[in-house]
Structure formats: structure tokens, C-alpha cells
Amino acid sequence: MADEAGRKRIVILGGGSGGLELASQLAGHAALDVALVDRELSHLWKPRLHEFAAGTVNSSLAEMSFYMLGQLRGFRFEQGTVSAIDHERREVVLAAILGEDGTVAARERRVPYDLCVVALGGVVPDFGTTGVKEFAVRLDTKADADRFRDRFIAAMIEARETGEPAEVVIVGSGATGTELAAHLRRSERGFFEQNKAERRRKLLGITILEAAPEIMPGAEPELRQQLIERLRQLDIKTVTDVNVSRIDADSVYSKSGERWSCDLAVWAAGLVGNPVLKDLGRFETDKRGRIVVDQTLRSSVDEAIYVMGDSASLTPPGADKPLPPTAQAASQQADYLTETLPLLARGEPVQPFRYSDKGRLISLGRAGAVGMIGFGRKDDFLIRGHFATAAYNALQRQHQWRVLGRLRGTVSIAADMISPTKGPALKLHGD
Template sequence: MTTDKKTQIVIVGGGAAGLELARKLGARYGRKRHDIILIDRNRTHIWKPLLHEVAAGSLDASLDEVGYRSHCHRWGYRYHYGTLERIDRTARRVHLAPVLDPKGREVIGAHSVRYDYLVLAYGSVTNDFGTPGVAENCLFLDSQAQADSFRDQLLDHCLRVSRAMSEDPASDAHVRIAIVGGGATGVELAAELYNAADGLSYYGLEVFDRKRLDVSLLEAGPRILPALPERLADAAREELGVLGVKVLTGVSVTASTPQGMETRDGRFVPADLQLWAAGVKAVPIREGLDGLQLSRGDQVVVRPTLQSLDDDRVFAIGDCASYTPAGSERPIPPRAQAAHQMADTAFANLSRLMAGTPLRTFVYRDHGSLVSLSRFSTVGSLMGRLVGGRMAVEGRLARFVYMSLYRMHLLAVHGWIRGTTLILVSHINRFVRPRLKLH
């Protein structure tokens, strides 16, 4: 039987939702009568909630990333390296842009891939809201490459300050970092920076310590971590203050310059490094989605079955999908737990669609929010039947649950045997690998 006669399911995007769905479909159907194809513009996957640790140097992504080529070989699907350019719903083809090497030479020419069913899972990127200077002067945490870039620049600035202090012990040199956005990413990165600073003294920067960090966290809203109860957000703010973070709430950034941030109230926040984490939007492919209905944030609007409004054969899951449950005024938030749950429903509905049975309605279950302040603290709230609603958690229990989220992701992506093995290896690595990645 040739590949063209197989039922071809194409998944665009190998993030948490897309990769989990590819594994499930590959494990269920294999390659005999189905051809499962995962398309991603990266060669490896890393869980996006970990990128702040990669940026601070606390996590070596090479030990935690998933290589698509080896993963697809193990789980019975195919991987295509490429970037979505447009789709043609009439011809049922996905068109991919040319792949170029660092010198601009063509590696793979523009081409298209046929599909019987298409799942869009290409995720989200940081939303700079068109703020002047942000695209030119700020760093983002949308990918491993961006996290690596932040880490490299952070280490360069730490080395500069360490050198200045060695030459002049009375030097007032600091590494000035401005983080815009008081959500989970901004808060977690701010705390992780101090954990990294504590570790630098073990790796040649003997005169450098956390006192040489000058971190400002700017949030336009009245408080940080709006997804958490106010008491927990206040506790997180207090912990950040103890570390040395300047938390500025009610402060809107109007422009970014090479020297720092300008705010609406006339302040100027000087910074050597600027990180923008003030919201997300779907990866912009508005003109290439062949008329699919999109939300204001460029997300594909889906039905309760996670099918697009305009095409039964096109699904959307994860951050690029917009679904508003009946009776709710707001769409499902772009969270890892939503991506995981959408992957489960998409898997069930693709199976049912091919079998000709009724599809399942997606039901989002909010299990709460957790924010890690590195090794210093973890705060959050849990939702569940066992606690009869919302329960505030802090300390060791919160840290345990937070780490369990990543373990669940490993199991979903690798299966129980390999996933459990990787969890055990990660515990061993805590003792044998360096505390920081410095290269």
C-alpha cells in the first residue's frame, strides 16, 4: 500500500499539545494504514514552562529536550522540519516555506504536504502590543534559542561586573535587568536569576553575588500574578522583595530604548538586559489560513469538538486555538494544562471521526495555577473534587505539585516506561550535573 492511500493526519507544531497528540496517534495507528506527520520549525522540543530556567542557566536544555527525529522513529509517526506558510483547504495541502541554512542557502525548497485531517498546534509568541522599541531592544522567551541568547548575554554582563569588582573592590557595578510582565513567566524568571547568581561563585566569579543583581519587575496591572488569589500573589511579591527584586505595579511601559524602559508616569528604568513577558498571541499566520475564522488575538476559533468553525477536517489545539465554553465570557487561557487536555480530546475526536462515531465535547478542567520562585518558594492554588473547590498551597506541597506537572508532561510525551526512566534520571542529574549551564 502506498503512502498516498493511507489516511494522512498532519500536525503543525510540536509543542506540548502537538507532540503529545503525535505520540498518541502514532502509538494507536502506526504506519500501516495511517501516515501521521508532525511539522515543526525546530529540531527539538522543550517544555515551554521551563524556558525561564534555561534563560537563567539553571537548566541544561540539552538534557531535557526531545529530538523529534528519534521520537518519531520510536512512536510511529514522521517528522518534517519546516515552517507553515499557508494551507489550501480545497486541495487539502499544507504549504511549507523553504528551509535555509545560517548563510541563507536553501536546504529544502518550498513544498507542500497532503492531508486528510489537519491539526493546527503551532502555539503562541510574546505579544509586544506594538510598543515602540520593544522588538529591537527586548528579549523574549518563546523558544530555546531565545532563552539561550538571554543566558549568554546575562553571563556576559555578570562577567563584566565581576571584572570591574576585581579591578576596583569599591566599584558600584551592577547587572541591571528589567522584566516587563508580572505573570508566571516574569515572576519565575526574576526569582530564578537570584538562584543563578548564588551559583556563579562556584564557577570562577568568586567576587560576584546576588547583591550585584538589580532586577526590576514591571506590571501594568494593580498586582502581579492575577491568576492567583490575592493572598498568594502578595506572598510571592514579599518573597521577591526579600530576594531583592523591585516590583513595580501599576506601571505601563510606553517605549523601550537601548538604555532601558520609559513608563507612562514619566519614569525611566535603566537596564542592561530587557525581557518582555507581558502577554501572548497566536503565531501570526492570519493571511495563510485560507479563511479560517480567527479571534482578535489571531487564534483559530474552534467548536466544542475542537474543529474549526469553517472546516470539519481542520482542528486547532493549544495556544493557537480559541475556545469559549458555553456560559463563559472568556476563552480557555493559554496554559500547559489546557494544551494537554486539548490533545486528549483531539486524539479521541480524530479517532471517532475516522470511525464515523459521534465526537466528544471538550471540557476544560482548571486544576489551578502554580508559580515557582526557584528553590526559594512555590505558591499556587489547586482546584479539585478532593478539596471541594480552590485550595491555596505554598511551600513543599506546592513545589511537589509543580514538579509533578512536568513529570506528567514527560509521561504524556514518552509513555510510562521511558517517561518514568527519565524522571529517575532527572533526580540523579540533580547530584551529578553542574548547578548552572555556562556555555
């Protein structure tokens, strides 16, 4: 099938970092009609959700309209919630949009495709832990970040008035939890009066709880030690070997009987596939709810459907487990599909996807910067200081160039550089 102009129809489900990069780069192909589907109106780079939550966003790419990006780059944007994929008719079904009174404002739609890419991301699971849904915040969406920020501001105002520090407990020491902790420490300064005596007060207590024996499970020992030291400098408490049993309105409890009082609890314990994936179509999924794909990112049950990013379960040759759900993997898969989908549309053979682990980077602002750069497992080495900071900054710049193109991306980067706001206190990528 093809559209009236003879172009192959590519439909991308999900406008996260990987999905949007793919749509933006594919849209330049004259032989392709590219459509991007997302339920939100605007793009938010998910690795920045903690910055929205803490109120420390400082980039012109923080949030951009999909409609505007579609006009700039040449893809069509379809706003809506994906309810199903009709494999036989090769159509994506978008649920009806309801008005505030519950009546149908826009009817169910069907978007035809020749090739479909599922990039619907992942979510933080609660693992059935009591009280997580009711009392903890999970940073899956912009709405989650907005809700946390409102509650955080109220808690900080109360702390300033009473002199009793607000307490934030974060469950999970991966990227989201650790980044958020550091950004909250930076945000604390905004609630002080501008004199030296006032700035010596403590208005915020931050505790990170980790179920594993050490923080950031899976990180290299050298990098972990550097991170522990930086968190100590930021006065962020970390507690390991904690199996959280329940959360209520003002406390987090462990199975061993420990209790941490809190004004705000954040649940940042792991990532699984978006729940919609299990009912999307007749797909094979892994134990984390991600769609199983072959080495070309094609789903195991439908040759017309490809999957990428946090939605995909790809086990490289010789590996015993799938690739981790990281922004690094999603971006590499977007680049691969940018080259591969035009070949598939022409019926030409393609090469398998090859993942290259570029390592893990941590930019800690005034507390320093460290990272592990990967050139093969035996050649990883630790970097610090300005080199590590520059390496991290390059990750975001690459995303801006892919989404906006070289010219507009460069203008966006220049705008970020002359912004009066300062960079974040701590950034992690690779988790």
C-alpha cells in the same frame, strides 16, 4: 482519502508541548498515519524557556530531537516552515528551505492530510511599544533564550569586575517574567568566588514592572500574597501600575515619566496567536489572532481542521471569554484529541471538549512552595510546602510520560532525580 495502506493521514502542525504529546499518543494507532511538522529540529517544552535563558536547565527532557522522538514513538517528522493550508486539496504547504547563500536547498513541499491539527503556539506581542524589537528580549524561541543568556553572562562578568551590579528589568509579571527573575537570582551565585565574604556581595538587581494594579493579574489573592512574600525574600523588586512607553539601549521608560536603567530588558507582556495564523488559510480569528473553534476544537470554517493550545480560541458554554493560553489547557486538549481523532477518522460521533481547571501551582525551591488546587471555583484551596512541590513536579512527569511513554518516561524521570544539579528557584504554571 487515506494512504496506500488504508490509514487515515493525521498531520499535526507544531511540536510544542500539546502538539508533541498528541503526536506521541496518536502514533500507536494502527489505523492512523501520523506526521508532525515543525520548523525546528528538536522539542523544547516552552514553559522551560526561562530556564534556558538563565542557564538553569536540569532535565533530560530539556531538548530532544524530533527525528529521534518520531522513531521512538512511531510518527513521521517533517521539518519545515508552514506557509499555507490548501483547504480544497487538503494539503499543508511547507516553504522552500534556503541555504546560507540564499539559494533553494530544498524545494517547497506539500503534505496531504485527512485531518489536520493546528498547534503552532503563540508569541509575545510588542503592542507597538517603541524600542521593544530593537532593545528588549522576548522569550518566544530557543534562539531568544540563547541570545539573552549570552548577554546576561557578559553583563554579570562586567559586574563582577567593576563591582557595579548588573540591572535586569522585566516587563510583565506573568509566568515567564516571574520565573525568569527567580532563576536569574539563582544563576547569580555562579559568578561569586567561593568564600562567605564574596557571596554576600550583590552582583544583580532585578525589577519586574507590571501594568496592572497588582502583580500576576487574575491570580487568587492568597496565592498572590504568598508570591509577593517569596519575591521579597529573593530580593526581586516589583512595581505595579507601570505603562511602559518605550525602551532604549540602557533604560525602560513609563508614560508617566519614570525611568529604570538596565543592562538587559525583557518583554514578557502577554501572549497572542502566532502571526502565521492570519495568513495560514481562510480561518476566523479572534482579537488576539487565535483561530476560532467549536466545542470539539474544530475550526469554524473547515471540518477537516482542528486547532489546539495557544493557537485556539475556545469559549466554553456560558463563558464570556476564551480559555487562557496555558500549558494546562494544551495538555488537556491533546488528551481529548488523542481519543477523538481516531473516532473522527472512522466517521463516528464525538463528545465536546470539557476543560477542567486544575488550579495554579508555584514551586519556589528553597523559598518554599504554594499553589491553588481547583475542585470547582468554590472549593479552591491554598497548599504549601512538600505537597505543593510534589504537585508541581507531577506536571512535568506527566509530560514526560506522554511524550516518551511509560517505560522511557520513567527512565527519564529517574535520570532527572539523580542529576547532580538542583531544581529551579521558582516555578509557575497556570499562566
